[in-house]
Amino acid sequence: MPKRELMKGNEAMAEAAIRAGVEAYFGYPITPQSELLEYMSRRMPQLGRVFLQAESEIAAINMAYGAACTGARVMSSSSGPGVSLMSEGLSYIIGTEVPFVLVDVMRGGPGLGNIAPSQGDYRQVSHAGGHGDTFPIVLAPASVQEAVDLIYQAFDLAEKYRTVVIVLADGSIGQMMEPVALPEYRPLPEKRPDWAVTGEPGRPRRRLTSLYLHPEDEEVVNLRLLKRWRQVEANEVRYRTYYLDDAEYIVVGFGMAGRVALSAVRMAREEGLKVGLFRPVSLRPFPTKELRRLAPKAKAMMVVEMNSGQMLDDVLAAVQGQTPVRFYGRMGGMVPFPDEVLEQIRLLVKEPPTLDEDPRERWIAHMEQMLTPAS
Amino acid sequence: MAVTAPSRPLKVVYRPPETYLGPTHYCPGCTHGIAHRLVAEVIEEMGLAERTIGIAPVGCAVLAYEYFDFDGVEAAHGRAPAMATGIKRVLPDRVVFTYQGDGDMASIGMGEIIHAAGRGERITVIFINNAIYGMTGGQMAPTTLPGQVTTSSPYGRDPRSQGYPIRMAELLATLDGVAYSVRHSLHDPTHIRKAKKAIRLAFEAQVRDLGFAMVELLSTCPTNWKMTPIEAMNWVRDHMTTVFPLGEYKVHPELRKLRV
Numbered sequence A: 001m002p003k004r005e006l007m008k009g010n011e012a013m014a015e016a017a018i019r020a021g022v023e024a025y026f027g028y029p030i031t032p033q034s035e036l037l038e039y040m041s042r043r044m045p046q047l048g049r050v051f052l053q054a055e056s057e058i059a060a061i062n063m064a065y066g067a068a069c070t071g072a073r074v075m076s077s078s079s080g081p082g083v084s085l086m087s088e089g090l091s092y093i094i095g096t097e098v099p100f101v102l103v104d105v106m107r108g109g110p111g112l113g114n115i116a117p118s119q120g121d122y123r124q125v126s127h128a129g130g131h132g133d134t135f136p137i138v139l140a141p142a143s144v145q146e147a148v149d150l151i152y153q154a155f156d157l158a159e160k161y162r163t164v165v166i167v168l169a170d171g172s173i174g175q176m177m178e179p180v181a182l183p184e185y186r187p188l189p190e191k192r193p194d195w196a197v198t199g200e201p202g203r204p205r206r207r208l209t210s211l212y213l214h215p216e217d218e219e220v221v222n223l224r225l226l227k228r229w230r231q232v233e234a235n236e237v238r239y240r241t242y243y244l245d246d247a248e249y250i251v252v253g254f255g256m257a258g259r260v261a262l263s264a265v266r267m268a269r270e271e272g273l274k275v276g277l278f279r280p281v282s283l284r285p286f287p288t289k290e291l292r293r294l295a296p297k298a299k300a301m302m303v304v305e306m307n308s309g310q311m312l313d314d315v316l317a318a319v320q321g322q323t324p325v326r327f328y329g330r331m332g333g334m335v336p337f338p339d340e341v342l343e344q345i346r347l348l349v350k351e352p353p354t355l356d357e358d359p360r361e362r363w364i365a366h367m368e369q370m371l372t373p374a375s
Numbered sequence B: 001m002a003v004t005a006p007s008r009p010l011k012v013v014y015r016p017p018e019t020y021l022g023p024t025h026y027c028p029g030c031t032h033g034i035a036h037r038l039v040a041e042v043i044e045e046m047g048l049a050e051r052t053i054g055i056a057p058v059g060c061a062v063l064a065y066e067y068f069d070f071d072g073v074e075a076a077h078g079r080a081p082a083m084a085t086g087i088k089r090v091l092p093d094r095v096v097f098t099y100q101g102d103g104d105m106a107s108i109g110m111g112e113i114i115h116a117a118g119r120g121e122r123i124t125v126i127f128i129n130n131a132i133y134g135m136t137g138g139q140m141a142p143t144t145l146p147g148q149v150t151t152s153s154p155y156g157r158d159p160r161s162q163g164y165p166i167r168m169a170e171l172l173a174t175l176d177g178v179a180y181s182v183r184h185s186l187h188d189p190t191h192i193r194k195a196k197k198a199i200r201l202a203f204e205a206q207v208r209d210l211g212f213a214m215v216e217l218l219s220t221c222p223t224n225w226k227m228t229p230i231e232a233m234n235w236v237r238d239h240m241t242t243v244f245p246l247g248e249y250k251v252h253p254e255l256r257k258l259r260v
């Protein structure tokens, strides 16, 4: 068993990237991600690798784009507002088919919002990742250890599929300290891939671009990206299940919301309620088939998120009306307590939803009641 | 028409550089092609072709990488200096240059160019100032002259509401990271020769590790200016050079000593 050390999530993620062999990091300060950048500013120069604090997230993503075109292992990190600024660059990177890893440590929004943990960027990264037909891989950790493990794998995935991998962590993962076992240091790659623009003698010139002026050519690229994405869908779906064997009710949650829900599920089990948890780890590709297969076995499902129900829409699409679904979430940087989710599990069992119940209706009524100051 | 072979061998007076893969797609009378050729000549004369990476902008020169026989990438609109930074930091012994229009550099990409210059990034920037957005159909640029009619300043650029032209060579010259910041013009052969020397010095600044280097080149856009090529050349000489004075705004002392 490797030695475990107590580390803050942001720093552990940075160290995991270093051990995975990241050669260049470009970023811009934003809470709750800044410790990742600061850690890189200390460690990368010590190792003779590239660290640069860019003048903006726009610059950071385009620096990363340039560095990625040389075939180097490249990374950046940010939070919602910064990721918004990066979206044009993400699309260029995906369109150019070069690997890149981004960490989004989410905060409360929209707008400037706040710096509290949130899951509000789910749709932004997993349904968008820039304009045009883009398919980033999105992975969501629920602990510091899982964040470390996912980042360590993210570079391989990015290289294998020549695309962007986004590790989507809610602010609490970045900020909290947990014991982690860090992976081995990997040697830096000695050879560059055969597409890399490196300005080297003795071979035909190479160019990398996302420009395909003729729609006929672009469509070929679109199809290539889509086919590659289908390979990702076939090979890279990740999720964790807990207590599902005999579960009659299934809670679905990712990241920190999934972890809070797990505590609630455990408490519910102690009360004898037959409930389990499904925690998607890859948000793109989403475990659609797996949820679809589970749906008929469940009397009902409940999606728990730290947003207004962004993943809910994907769950509904997966379930296809085979079982009723209810939603419970907190927004704006609020984190649900296990007790709070437990209460919702009890209600789910006591008053199960019907197929035509609007998944958000009860929740909105509950929120209004909860947020109305007592007179 | 049939071409007959000359009776005696022709004397070669000029051979385009091997790394220049013209002819280009540019409009007749546009100076982008001249600027491309000068860059290729300089890179070839300095023997850098096998370790150069060029970065094309978004603008009429978006396909610039097609015309150079060295490695190249294509940047997002305005972000070429950031992309160049990423490449140069990972591959410090390569020669990295950006090629950018005035909309690309002085408008949407103002942040990236200022900060690349401020960091003294070891890159060379070729800046094509044609006082207009060529590619998108002749809209106003930050370099559009006061009174100039464009498709988005149909009454002529009114500085009160649309601002004044921005002078990049002067602006960048104020920054400590800059080794070389000059403005030249491509409107006639004499000036083209001077422009080539400047491009040479801008690459010398990079290979000698002196700092950031930028050459601004006053250029034509006959199509969007709605002029003939000759009128366009004359317009550069008579109007652009009064708003954008030619000159050397910052030259590193070591570059001054060079004979090129």
Ligand SMILES: Cc1ncc(C[n+]2csc(CCOP(=O)(O)OP(=O)(O)O)c2C)c(N)n1
Pocket: B058, B059, B060, B061, B077, B100, B101, B102, B103, B104, B105, B128, B130, B132, B133, B134, B135, B136, B141
């Ligand atoms: C983010 C973004 N905004 C706008 C555009 C549209 N666009 C393409 S080229 C261009 C202007 C180019 O003008 P300039 O840089 O002066 O170069 P020129 O075409 O004159 O050589 C614009 C606005 C774009 N491609 N991307």
